[in-house]
Amino acid sequence: MTQYVVLGAILFTIGCVGVLTRRNAIVVFMCVELMLNACNLTLVAFAKQHGNLDGQIAAFFVMVVAAAEVVVGLAIIMTIFRTRRSASVDDASLLKY
Amino acid sequence: MEFVKPTIEYSQLWPLFVVFGVACLGVVLEAFLPRGRRYLAQTVLALAGLVTALVGTALVGADLVSLGDGVARGNLAMEGTLALDGPTVFLWGVVLVFAIGGVLLFAERRLEGGVSAFAGQAAALPGTEAERQASTSGLDHTEVYPLMMFAVFGMMMFPAANDLLTLFVALEVLSLPLYLLCGLARRRRLLSQEAALKYFLLGAFSSGFFLYGIALIYGFAGSMEFGAINEAIRNDLGNRNLLLVGMGMLAVGLFFKVGAAPFQAWTPDVYQGAPTAVTAFMAAGTKVAAFGAMLRLFYVAFGSDRWTWQPMMWVVAILTMVVGAVLAIAQTDVKRMLAYSSVAHTGFLLTGVLGAQSVTELADGQLTSTQAVLFYLVTYGFATMGAFAVVTLVRDSGGEQTHMSRWAGLGKESPLVAGVFAFFLLAMAGIPLTSGFIGKWAVFEAALSAGAWPVVLVAVLTSVVAAFFYVRVIRMMYFSDPVGDGPNVAHPSVLTAVTIGVGAAVTLALGVVPGPVLDLAGVAGEFIR
Amino acid sequence: MELYTPVLVLGLLAAGFAVFSVVISAVVGPKRYNRAKLDSYECGIEPTPQPLGGGRFPIKYFITAMMFIVFDIEIIFLYPWAVHFDAMQLFGLVEMVLFIATVFVAYAYVWRRGGLDWD
Amino acid sequence: MSDVPWLTLLIVLPLVGALVTPFVPKGTALPKQVGLGFAVLTLVAAIVMATGYDTDGGMQFTEQHEWIAAFGVHYALGVDGLGLLMVLLTCVLVPIVLVASWDEVEPDAGRFFALTLLLQAFSVAVFAATDVFLFYIVFEATLIPAYFLIGGFGRAGRSRAAVKFLIYQLAGGLIMLASVIGFYVVSARAGTPTYLVSDLAALDIDPMTQRYLFLGFFIAFAIKAPMFPVHTWLADTTEKATTGTSVLLVCILDKIGTYGMLRFCLELLPDASRWATPVVVVLALISIVYGALVAIGQDDMLRLIGLTSLSHFGFIVLGIFVLTPQGGVGAILYMVNHGIATAALFLIAGFIVKRRGTALISEMAGVEKAAPVLAGTFLVAGLAACGLPGLSPFVSEMLVIIAAFDYAWWAGAVAVTAIVLAAVYVLWMYQRTMTGPGRPDLPAVPDLGRREVGVVAPLLLALVLFGFYPMPLLDVINPTVDSTLSEVGVSPDEPAVPATEGATD
């Protein structure tokens, strides 16, 4: 069991780091998805461990949510991309302190 | 695998379903109505739906069964995934009221000269022929109403959620539409889209943390239900590290949603970039929902582990208040300033949250932290909504004028608007005879009676700092001379006027006779387990 | 897990075959260099340079993909429902009808807004 | 007539006035007349009420209605001697101020009058409140009209002064808020949460808590009073604001500080008060001397007067915290007298400034030749301020100084020096401004007009009257002081408890 949890943790961390370091909005976004899937893995692993289905069901819903997020996210990113022909997070800098 | 048929308490949950149904219906209208008739239909539909839901909420709240000890009332619904108790119903009511206000602001068409404040066509690139066409032919996105209704649905589900999964789903349901709404401004599209992007990326990021927290807590407790988690903590089964880390991650997710430091970075950008109507709705609604959820999560699920999370809350609360207040001073844009002030308010609310005490520790008739926070949410919501609504009025040819220097001399230009805005600011600063003061009093009391006097001290000092920048704006409006031709105030249609009026009225009323609402929040009682 | 190992075996077999043939063709086949041959095919004319990352394609595909996701999710929920339908019967039916109806709303919207029209 | 809710009346009248005045058509003198009308009406009501006051002391004209059940808050009013005097002072000064600033505040005099009335309403409420929460609310509420009065009328740079004022006061208020909430918690612990002063006085709070609460209140009141070192807002404000506003601030609002010290610090937190006495006394002495010294150095007349009252408030606080009957009586008497004397000073100074177009002492000379009445009144007021025998402040000042000597010789000694200093700054100012050859290069100084005389006369009369015959005041004051001190644990006949003991418990 623990291996899966550890793997999940590692994936999550990778995703996390990716979000923080990458610049391309789409890549950042993919990293977020990676995080979600890491969570899925962890959930399922724990479900197996506890011997109940909650975790797996949760994984289901997470998938759904992730899908929804993809739809919304890509839509937003694309609009920005269309307007300024760049998906770089750095270019989004009109709003400053 | 034997299968138990789940049961659904339609009779109690129908307000929820009404909102959702209206949202779906809105989409259908969007699909099948000719463009010309959509605006009216959508507005009416949304309002009708919300009002119905509000009435329903009242009815449902009226016949909540009071539980054994009398401090809590209500019952679990949907196989224990939703908790229908006093606070839930109360928050439903509040959210719905703010939603109504939001619809009114969304529907405002007079300020922009016959079109709403939303993009004629989000897909058309700014400055292209398509967009010009869209704006000239008076298109506008009536999709915002269904979107908003979905968000409201999420906001109602969020504080009611009684298990982690529902909590997560609700979180997303309320967030996703908001992400989109942020990007739909008619003016300053790039800013607005950028706000949407930032909000979305950070939001998704934080929800990732949130989810991982859920996973860990589930790993710890072996169940997603708050009650079960609480049990697990009390009997201390499972791996405690999982619990701690999980708790932390959940907290991160929630802190992000309420815009608490150090996760407040998105707040100013989004508040500034989003269409002001959306900002108003978002600022009020999201806070209410998120704090409702936070209260339930920490009181019910982690209630028996209070001593673990309260210190964390202390730190975050202090940090939030300081950051919010200090950064707000540096702002030159009204919306940003309000955004930072909302961060500071988050801090105050947290001060109330960390005042959690078990009923036995309180004198009878003493204010509970739940009561305090609920009340504060109401006061804050009305003030904020009103304030942002006022912001929509101050404009020039280029749309809204949110730079402070352009607000100079507003007091001479339009004493009424300036007065109302000043009033809202004073309320936020917590001057007596405004609702803000009572709210502050309540949360501070909660914290103090829980022995968190250092936090209260910081809170007091930060409110002084906060007072400074509020007062500065007032001074700007009244005592300094307008630059150039000065600000001009557009005449709103009745919609915005009503919103502002109600906001001001409530803010005053709650400042002078807070009794009823306080009692209502008191009657709502504690969360059920 | 026992149930899945055979799949692995078959998979390895296939993989082996595929890799083998890829390699073999590379080895066996003749090598006669010719610049034109290495250009990407474009009816014999000078090929249009490809932008990095494959360039951009119409939003249509985006819409389609999104629709696919939506319906795939729906299917994901339909399968278990179908398998255990007998256990839920009427309740299941009603709930699923509501669910399908909800998805249908979105579907109708996309349809009406021309999301399904390829020109 | 006791069934008439007098105090509420005194609050509502000006409130209504404040609401009505702005809507009276502008451009004429009408708004001003309406405003003044309400002020006078209030004054009359106040006097009528005062006649009904029973000098045996104790809370009178009490009203009490539940307000916010959840907080245990009541709308509770009532006055004892102290409260009564303060209310009267307020009601007397407001119309005078209004008349004094009759044409100073054009064009929008309506607003000025409205705000003043609003301020009056709140101030009366403050002095009459017998519920801590209510007190706090109105205490804070006074800031808003004050803020707009300062920021809206007066000389250049006033808006900064206004902000400074507000921030200082708010800071104090919010710190006090912590203590106010503290009271709730304490009372909740003790049983049922309540805010009635009577109930709060009844319950005994453990010393440690008392001290925290005390700090909260005292800081707030110290800022309000003002006291060294949190006095800096005062001079700026008085310099920039119109003299009318200054009068309202210094002679009424600032009294809230000392009033609060007596009412809340001493009555509700006696142990803590005793514990804090030494520090407070020292601070008071510093304020006395420091205020006087700085005043001497000023070139701006209004600033100077502002600083003198810093010194005066030092006296009052000293009187309060030496915890002896004479001290207490002296302090309260002082509050009244200072109110009158400083008001007179400010107003007359205001007239001069209006004529000269500047407040700079160095820009003036030889007024007395041109305007003897003006100079004369100014001199009287000034002498009163520095406590010349025969004028009312003398009595109070003496009482305080005696008390100070009882308390500790050095305290008395320091206090005495202030008299000298006071004489210096008043007389020197007079000599620089009034005496000497006239300055032809400066605009001519017409003498006081009828309105102005009418304004100043009653104040001077009061000064003289109470100087020779302070009994009516003392009758009202004594019972209050006795009850207050008995709360602190000092009975009138025995000497004050040495601070050292107080500190040890």
Place this chain on the structure above:
Amino acid sequence: MVDDLSAFGQDPWWLVLIKAVLIFVVLVLLTLFNIWAERRVVARMQHRIGPNVNGPFGLLQSLADGVKLALKEDIIPKAADKVVYVLAPVLAVIPAFVTFAVIPFGPVVEVPFTDITTPLQLTDMPVAVLFVMAIASIGIYGIVLGGWSSGSTYSLLGGLRSSAQMISYEVAMGLALVAVFLYAGSMSTSGIVAAQEELWYGLILLPSFVIYMISMVGETNRAPFDLPEAEGELVGGFHTEYSSLKFALFFLAEYINMATVSAVATTLFLGGWQAPWGLVNIWPGANEGYWPVLWFFGKVFFFIFIFIWLRGSLPRLRYDQFMAFGWKVLIPASLVWIVAVATIRSLTLEGGIDRQYLLIGMGVLAALFLVLFFFGEDEAEEPVREETAADAFAGGFPVPPMPEGGAVRGGARPLVFDTGTTVRTSAPERGTDG
């Protein structure tokens, strides 16, 4: 209900190995045969003879082709993304094979020369069909990656198109299967086959069957839905640039997929290895021993013949018609059908059904449909505005690299040597990714 998979996972390793190899060989042979069969049959339909030189009836023709391909030069265009380019065909082939792991060829039999009994099926799992769907969709990656990595416009578009249409039809296909699960109460292939003992679902669930048949043709990019390699528009589609055995692999994958979908169809709708009904009564032994294999392949070939037949007789659809058909007809239809089936099912299950629920359910759907199809017609109700509205999805036929001004229609665009534009289009991209 619980699937009885006890028969599975018992085989000794060598048996597993043998089965795997067998399946593999069968598939390869099947492919060779199919290609040959296709050419012959189509030839007949077109009054030609078709391949008849190599071996009897030219049976070895496809083998010969294969060998020839192996000896051709293996070109990797310089614009291609090498790794992916090589990986793509592999990625396409593996899933094609793997899906067959859960296809039941026959009942439990005794292995010759031993006393071990084993089902004629590599393995089975509770979610076998889902597994098939999942693996099959992995194959799409092979195609889209192949198209993308070739670095050629045609390949890219071909890849995109085929992936688009595959996913589109996968939805319909997936929905079609729901009814089957609903009746079988299981997702394991063997379970489903077992459930069809007395009646094939192909008959009671005809609509599902039809929908599945259609979508399986779309799914495999076969005529009349073979738009990805619409020679007129796209030369060879996604494998334009591929040559030698890599090309062969794609080809192989396509034909195996054909077999796979046929096999799935057989399993889900035609009772899998069950003998044609009626036959059992005449001859009881029909469903024992190795006979079922015969029935199974018989049915599979039936489907394959249909594939060929379609290709021989139908013209290719236009892309928009094709997509519209998939999205606007198949999917709604199958959704409705599902609800109908579920309703009928619950009716039959609990006999007297309390009506109102049913009415509610049907009512909602019916209403939706009414609305949908009423309005569905008058698209041109407000043409101009709809145009602007639809502009959100501005596009038309894919023609990368697109100029700044947004999408351009028609295939003419790429002929312009507009390097400047491309560079500019790509410039931000280059800057961003790092």
